């Protein structure tokens with residue numbers, strides 16, 4: 084894409100009322116915009132990154148047999164009364180009807196879904212009633228709503244945010260546990276592909292209001308994370324705060340020497356057992372014709388939080404540094420008054436399928452380079468009078484700052 088066509092612009096100005104580094108950088112670079120506390124618009128560059136994150140998640144959920152669908156953002160109160168969460172979930176947001184002509188509509192009260200167990204369980208019950216229909220898993224990637232108190236961590240904690248939520252349904256606890264392990268491994272693959280595999284720990288957490296002993300969080304070590312975890316560096320797993328109060332040793336190797344670290348919870352998986360199937364009377368008929376309760380598990384990941392965490396983790400004093408798999412563009416091509424040459428290279432790279440942001444604007448060299456550092460694409464290619472007279476192009480790697488002078492052929496080999 085030509086940067087002269089991009090409708091957003093960068094700014095040096097720090098956004099007002101924005102304490103978090105991720106939101107400061109993303110807003111300055113024109114990736115997101117804030118409409119109110121905890122609610123962000125995804126602008127073209129930010130939307131590209133979010134889509135890449137979500138597509139990686141999608142591929143790994145498809146690989147474990149998840150069937151993608153798309154559920155409503157609104158649901159009736161009654162579903163939440165059934166599970167008790169109308170009372171117990173204190174972040175639940177409600178939408179009120181507003182229609183002067185009709186009292187019926189005006190008095191209506193809906194739930195803005197914060198998660199979808201209350202929606203998916205009755206749907207599953209409509210279709211899967213025999214042991215022959217089980218197991219199966221369904222997922223969606225969608226916007227969630229939670230009335231978080233004082234959201235001031237940018238994308239790390241939104242009142243409106245993105246979540247991938249997968250739900251699985253089984254004939255027994257044993258089968259649920261088998262699939263749960265499979266999804267756990269899929270999650271590790273996702274975080275590896277997102278470039279944060281080495282710093283993301285499976286973390287033992289309490290089961291929350293669910294009926295099981297443990298759930299598993301995926302915590303990414305990050306200076307500005309809101310959570311504290313206790314890492315066993317030998318086993319590469321961690322305990323969260325609540326679990327540490329119950330047990331203070333590594334559950335795998337009994338190591339007592341756990342390392343305290345700041346982290347952000349990027350994913351969380353729960354064995355739900357029969358909590359929601361009981362609430363919705365969801366039974367199946369087994370081989371012998373007997374009625375049996377369905378076992379469930381749920382599996383969440385936060386793509387928008389991930390985007391914020393990745394910004395925070397990798398940024399330097401000049402701007403963002405995107406892992407290659409999720410960068411808005413792989414290459415940032417900068418023309419310093421050499422648009423004729425640069426136009427040609429832009430076309431060549433595009434034809435090779437390389438994603439290029441081409442800075443063809445009439446602004447100073449300094450501004451172009453500062454913007455390039457702020458935006459954080461992994462490869463910067465520069466064409467100037469100097470490189471042209473040397474018959475070369477300058478390639479700079481955003482993460483290591485390594486600079487190489489290459490011929491066009493060498494550059495193309497490297498980038499495609």
Ligand code: ATP
Pocket residue numbers: 198229231238239240241242243244245246348349350351383384385386387388389
């Ligand atoms: P937290 O403890 O951080 O409030 P949670 O445990 O309530 O999160 P879950 O219900 O486990 O969140 O949601 C699944 C995933 O959705 C989380 O692991 C996180 O990645 C993401 N997520 C949850 N709340 C938010 C939020 N307010 N903003 C952005 N992402 C969120």
Ligand code: MG
Pocket residue numbers: 300348350351
């Ligand atoms: Mg959680």
